[in-house]
Amino acid sequence: MEEATIQEGLKKYFKFDKFKSKLQKDAVIEVCQRKHDVFISMPTGSGKSLCYQLPAVLHSDKITIVFSPLLALIKDQIDHLLALRIRAASLNSKNTKSEREALIADLKSTSPNTRLLYVTPEQAATQTFKDLYKNLNTFNKLAYLVVDEAHCVSEWGHDFRPHYSKLGELREISNIPCIALTATASADVTKDILSSLRLKKDHKTFKTSCFRSNLYYDVFFPNMLDDPFKHLRDFINDCLKIKEEEDLPKGQKSCGIIYCRTREQTEILMERLNKLGIKTLCYHAGLKTHERLDFQDKWQNGLGILFVVHWGVPKDPASFYQESGRAGRDGKPSNCRVYYNRSDSKAVEFHLSQDLGKAGAREARKKRTEIAIKGFKKSSRVQEMVEMFLVKGIQYNTKAVINDTDYTDLYGGGRKGAAEEYEKGDSSDSDDDGGCFERQQQAKKAANDFIQKQFALRRSANEVSQGTIDKLFSKHARVKAAASTSNKVKGLTLAVREQYLTRILDVLYVNYSECQEEPTLDRKDIEDCSVEVEYSIFTTNTNMTINNKVEESEVKSDEHINDTGSCNQNIGNDMGEKAISRKDLKSLFGDDESEEDENFPKEENSGHHSSKSTRDSDKLRDFFDITEIGKPSRKHEKESSREKDHSRHSKEDRHKHKDKSESDRKRRKSPERERDDDRKRRKEEEKHRRDHNKVEDNQPSPSENPEKPNKEKNNELVIEKNELHHKMETDERSSNENNNRNMLATNEENMEKPEIRDCKEHISEVKIMKQNGESSKKQRLKKTEVGGLVVKLLTPAYVERRFESRDLFKSLARTISHALADKDENEIKEYVENFLKKNEEITSQTTL
Numbered sequence: 118m119e120e121a122t123i124q125e126g127l128k129k130y131f132k133f134d135k136f137k138s139k140l141q142k143d144a145v146i147e148v149c150q151r152k153h154d155v156f157i158s159m160p161t162g163s164g165k166s167l168c169y170q171l172p173a174v175l176h177s178d179k180i181t182i183v184f185s186p187l188l189a190l191i192k193d194q195i196d197h198l199l200a201l202r203i204r205a206a207s208l209n210s211k212n213t214k215s216e217r218e219a220l221i222a223d224l225k226s227t228s229p230n231t232r233l234l235y236v237t238p239e240q241a242a243t244q245t246f247k248d249l250y251k252n253l254n255t256f257n258k259l260a261y262l263v264v265d266e267a268h269c270v271s272e273w274g275h276d277f278r279p280h281y282s283k284l285g286e287l288r289e290i291s292n293i294p295c296i297a298l299t300a301t302a303s304a305d306v307t308k309d310i311l312s313s314l315r316l317k318k319d320h321k322t323f324k325t326s327c328f329r330s331n332l333y334y335d336v337f338f339p340n341m342l343d344d345p346f347k348h349l350r351d352f353i354n355d356c357l358k359i360k361e362e363e364d365l366p367k368g369q370k371s372c373g374i375i376y377c378r379t380r381e382q383t384e385i386l387m388e389r390l391n392k393l394g395i396k397t398l399c400y401h402a403g404l405k406t407h408e409r410l411d412f413q414d415k416w417q418n419g420l421g422i423l424f425v426v427h428w429g430v431p432k433d434p435a436s437f438y439q440e441s442g443r444a445g446r447d448g449k450p451s452n453c454r455v456y457y458n459r460s461d462s463k464a465v466e467f468h469l470s471q472d473l474g475k476a477g478a479r480e481a482r483k484k485r486t487e488i489a490i491k492g493f494k495k496s497s498r499v500q501e502m503v504e505m506f507l508v509k510g511i512q513y514n515t516k517a518v519i520n521d522t523d524y525t526d527l528y529g530g531g532r533k534g535a536a537e538e539y540e541k542g543d544s545s546d547s548d549d550d551g552g553c554f555e556r557q558q559q560a561k562k563a564a565n566d567f568i569q570k571q572f573a574l575r576r577s578a579n580e581v582s583q584g585t586i587d588k589l590f591s592k593h594a595r596v597k598a599a600a601s602t603s604n605k606v607k608g609l610t611l612a613v614r615e616q617y618l619t620r621i622l623d624v625l626y627v628n629y630s631e632c633q634e635e636p637t638l639d640r641k642d643i644e645d646c647s648v649e650v651e652y653s654i655f656t657t658n659t660n661m662t663i664n665n666k667v668e669e670s671e672v673k674s675d676e677h678i679n680d681t682g683s684c685n686q687n688i689g690n691d692m693g694e695k696a697i698s699r700k701d702l703k704s705l706f707g708d709d710e711s712e713e714d715e716n717f718p719k720e721e722n723s724g725h726h727s728s729k730s731t732r733d734s735d736k737l738r739d740f741f742d743i744t745e746i747g748k749p750s751r752k753h754e755k756e757s758s759r760e761k762d763h764s765r766h767s768k769e770d771r772h773k774h775k776d777k778s779e780s781d782r783k784r785r786k787s788p789e790r791e792r793d794d795d796r797k798r799r800k801e802e803e804k805h806r807r808d809h810n811k812v813e814d815n816q817p818s819p820s821e822n823p824e825k826p827n828k829e830k831n832n833e834l835v836i837e838k839n840e841l842h843h844k845m846e847t848d849e850r851s852s853n854e855n856n857n858r859n860m861l862a863t864n865e866e867n868m869e870k871p872e873i874r875d876c877k878e879h880i881s882e883v884k885i886m887k888q889n890g891e892s893s894k895k896q897r898l899k900k901t902e903v904g905g906l907v908v909k910l911l912t913p914a915y916v917e918r919r920f921e922s923r924d925l926f927k928s929l930a931r932t933i934s935h936a937l938a939d940k941d942e943n944e945i946k947e948y949v950e951n952f953l954k955k956n957e958e959i960t961s962q963t964t965l
């Protein structure tokens with residue numbers, strides 16, 4: 118076919134004076150020849166459709182069959198073609214019987230009017246279609262077999278459709294050229310497309326970078342915004358310049374798309390935006406036919422889409438590219454924004470894994486879900502997203518390599534790839550790129566500002582997480598100078614110091630009680646000493662060695678203390694004040710001068726202590742260590758095994774030190790003596806336990822209410838401690854993560870409010886503590902009854918639309934039910950009522 122004829126056809130049928138790009142022109146010319154299969158990979162909005170539509174029209178005696186994945190896309194294309202007076206139709210499950218019969222009759226006629234027949238891949242698998250296809254082929258009526266969105270044939274494609282992979286079979290029936298088109302084809306996907314659609318070896322490829330110079334990406338974290346809905350409204354107003362377009366007729370106003378993860382979210386957002394003055398419609402799979410038609414009527418698709426928002430994390434990077442690519446298809450500068458919450462991604466991951474569970478025997482679906490999870494995990498890392506689109510390469514720089522994933526291939530090398538292609542003369546953006554340079558510079562500046570802002574936020578976030586938290590919780594801490602923890606030793610947290618103190622206390626206590634026949638110090642005394650030891654270490658260290666020490670085993674911790682002369686000194690002083698005998702001191706540290714210990718080999722000595730300390734510190738931790746408070750199950754579990762271990766260890770230890778220790782010899786005198794010793798030890802432990810309880814009961818709590826009974830006070834205190842610990846642990850975790858992470862993601866992490874998962878932990882801690890204190894005798898409800906009750910209590914709020922979504926309602930009900938599984942009816946009621954009272958609106962950010 119002559120180039121002039123093609124050019125003429127472009128004007129005559131599509132009303133375009135010229136091709137959108139050189140690549141479009143070359144592709145159209147090649148396709149028109151019908152000599153080769155053709156693979157076209159061009160960005161969204163670059164005019165791929167024309168590459169097959171114009172050739173289809175120009176072969177006016179034949180029919181082109183187009184496989185397209187979605188009815189909505191098909192409808193869109195057909196409406197567009199019909200508006201250009203090009204005969205296009207679709208064979209799909211929604212056709213009425215008469216429509217279908219009329220269409221087939223036309224197709225089978227000697228000179229069919231239909232130029233383009235759109236079919237879904239599912240329809241292509243039906244016998245009716247296969248028969249029709251064979252018939253058309255027999256009578257040589259077929260021009261092309263077109264596979265639009267060809268990445269759907271590949272399992273590596275973000276949108277894999279099993280029926281797509283069967284399309285290759287049709288090629289065995291006929292020998293007509295196959296045209297495969299996609300916007301996002303990585304090397305793997307391209308390979309799959311070529312082999313699955315059986316494109317011939319001599320096929321022609323028209324490929325350009327998927328970089329879109331007119332799209333501007335940014336990411337916002339809703340939990341850092343005062344009002345995300347208003348923020349979104351302002352963004353939309355900026356993009357659409359609604360005021361300027363006020364007087365334009367209905368069909369000419371610009372618009373945008375907001376992608377949500379759930380139907381409920383679309384509805385909520387629609388309601389909110391309409392209230393805020395933005396005319397919004399929602400569209401999802403749950404709409405009834407008349408609602409869909411109504412939507413399609415009102416939705417002015419094909420108009421300038423000036424923005425695309427992802428309200429929540431996109432499914433995966435490729436669909437993000439595809440969906441955001443719907444903006445600016447007319448080449449006008451357009452904006453793509455993601456509002457991202459970490460809790461969103463947790464919810465999505467949860468739902469996807471549920472899907473996987475449900476997939477059951479249906480392998481294809483299972484595989485699809487697995488791929489979806491894989492893809493989602495990639496995009497849920499907002500850090501990657503930001504890097505990919507703002508920092509690393511797609512928009513501004515050279516190479517988009519993030520961790521082990523190379524997105525360069527998927528996105529055609531970003532700006533650099535586009536520039537290289539341009540130099541080679543391959544650019545498809547030849548007409549639309551004008552004037553973009555300035556915008557690029559502006560965008561570069563905006564990105565820098567964005568990064569600076571993130572740095573600033575990060576700085577303030579860190580202050581909140583360390584300095585402020587240290588101060589906030591210092592009044593609950595046992596360690597001295599708690600408020601200056603992070604100021605004195607950078608990176609050290611109060612949590613670490615508290616844990617370290619507990620370790621010291623454990624070791625000292627074990628040493629002391631093991632070596633004393635008749636202890637004169639109680640646990641509180643030793644705790645005071647431990648506080649001094651910890652403080653001395655704290656004041657003599659300027660780096661994070663303390664932190665590291667905590668990670669080490671208890672044996673090392675033990676050694677560390679024994680080896681630290683200054684600590685001994687401190688303890689000595691402190692003990693002196695408390696009028697402790699020299700003997701006490703010696704036995705406390707296994708004094709070298711001690712007659713009993715003289716014969717003790719060094720390692721065995723520490724070995725002895727360590728085995729004991731592990732055992733005893735477990736017991737003691739049950740009392741003292743805030744990390745263990747709230748884990749009575751562990752305590753109970755251990756109780757019996759410890760009893761068993763206890764005598765086993767005692768025997769082993771005694772065996773080890775046979776003939777070397779006087780005290781040991783004494784202990785081994787006779788079986789009766791052995792039993793006596795065990796009994797005595799247990800008694801001692803019991804005594805310490807009681808002593809400690811006294812100490813705990815007497816400790817003043819800042820939130821203590823003198824009116825309240827003791828038991829309740831105790832609970833309050835412990836809960837506060839748990840909160841403290843929880844906060845500290847979170848702080849510590851995030852501070853460790855901070856070191857390894859990109860600053861943007863870190864910032865997001867730090868600024869984030871506690872998530873439901875965290876709150877769940879908290880609830881279970883509260884639950885356990887209360888259970889300890891009071892509820893063991895209470896009548897428990899069955900699990901299903903708890904669930905039923907919680908749902909019943911939450912339902913009125915759901916009916917009042919106070920929940921962000923149905924999914925959130927369900928998951929919250931589940932979480933609360935699990936957490937309160939062993940509560941009685943009144944407690945559950947009280948909890949849920951309080952929760953509803955506290956939270957007017959329940960969103961994924963709401964904490965329990």
Ligand SMILES: Nc1ncnc2c1ncn2[C@@H]1O[C@H](COP(=O)(O)OP(=O)(O)OP(=O)(O)O)[C@@H](O)[C@H]1O
Pocket residue numbers: 133134135136137138159160161162163164165166167299300442443446447
């Ligand atoms: N030669 C041309 N001159 C001007 N505009 C054109 C030309 N060819 C196509 N267009 C317009 O470009 C826009 C995008 O085209 P099209 O929908 O074919 O893109 P696409 O690459 O198929 O995108 P997607 O991958 O999202 O389906 C349409 O509005 C279309 O009318």
